[in-house]
Amino acid sequence: MGETPHPEKLVHLYDELTESQLGVPTKDYRKYLMKWGIDEGAASQLCSLIDPTGKGTITREALCDALKCWPNQPAILRDVEVIDSDMPSMKRESIILLMLEVVLEKRAKKETIEEIRRRLEKIYGNGWSCYIAEGRFWSICAHRQGSNLAFLYKKMVYGVFQTPYAK
Known part of the structure; x- marks a missing residue:
């Protein structure tokens, strides 16, 4: 960058x-x-x-x-619907922005997920899991408190969580 x-x-x-x-x-x-x-x-x-x-x-x-910038919320976040999250609001927004930055690079899904995970681990530490889902999905996961996020953007569900055993 x-x-x-x-x-x-x-x-x-x-x-x-x-x-x-x-x-x-x-x-x-x-x-x-x-x-x-x-x-x-x-x-x-x-x-x-x-x-x-x-x-x-x-x-x-x-x-x-x-x-010379007095923002309230990045415009792209207006197109995001948070499905579930236990993160502090600014961390949640930062992670959504990070994920959408990668998504908008229009890579293959596997590459997108790998790049999101790489960036998350660089910033927030190891043990992140990421997913992209089309249509309906159900999920149960054990995660570190304050690290779970699932959101909808342009008819796709994106999610991340950090495993409870990550250091």
């Missing part, structure tokens, strides 16, 4: 990282951007733009002001 993502995505990633706090250390946001595939130079440059005085903390307001 050599190119800088859209400002809305950068704000969303910040929101997920800080869901339960008012701000985040600049170094943590930089590391988090790199986890999401933004190269080190671009992540450092973005953090310098957002925290120009070097206070060491990034607030949502400073992020939005620097990016």
Whole structure:
């Protein structure tokens, strides 16, 4: 991911990282951007733009002001119907965005699933299972609390969960 993502995505990633706090250390946001595939130079440059005085903390307001972007929800999420999830809302949205980014690359289903799993494990750790279902489906799975998600997008069901034994 050599190119800088859209400002809305950068704000969303910040929101997920800080869901339960008012701000985040600049170094943590930089590391988090790199986890999401933004190269080190671009992540450092973005953090310098957002925290120009070097206070060491990034607030949502400073992020939005620097990016000139004040989003509520990414537009693509309006086409998503969450069927079931026990994830915190920002994590759920981040994972849906990640999955749709891969889905929209129009790969074969097997490649799509493998790429989603690879990206999830890079960001959230090991033990992720992914599925794509056409039509009806029933599923029972043991999963780590806060990691289950199933949603409908354009008549396809997508789902992920992390096994309870993953480290």
